[in-house]
């Protein structure tokens with residue numbers, strides 16, 4: 001199982017070795033997709049957790065008991081398809097080919113599995129047809 005999650009750290013636990021705990025004691029492979037964190041300030045990390053279903057579930061349980069906010073992405077980004085004008089601006093900035101547009105229809109396609117949550121598409125879209133899941137909250 002793979003899960004993409006975001007962790008919002010309050011300042012007092014930015015130095016806690018949570019990633020080490022996930023790797024060493026929960027058998028999780030952790031892929032850090034994005035991180036903005038420094039000691040003593042609120043921080044955010046976006047991670048992809050991979051492992052056996054039961055290990056990933058236990059790891060999420062462990063994180064939920066820590067003093068931090070855990071967002072489990074049910075979707076990497078949200079697309080408002082009715083707003084999309086198929087301009088392709090997001091395709092050009094997507095580093096992982098999660099967004100594509102090709103013949104014959106040239107309609108925008110999104111592959112959630114490939115998305116690394118970099119946010120480039122959100123900034124590039126001229127009509128705000130893409131946003132992040134947690135931006136909705």
Ligand code: SF4
Nearest residue numbers: 094115116118119121
């Ligand atoms: S967030 Fe980044 S990787 Fe994901 S679809 Fe947008 S540009 Fe592509």
Ligand code: SF4
Nearest residue numbers: 084085087088090125
């Ligand atoms: S940048 Fe926005 S309007 Fe253009 S194709 Fe992407 S989602 Fe659609």
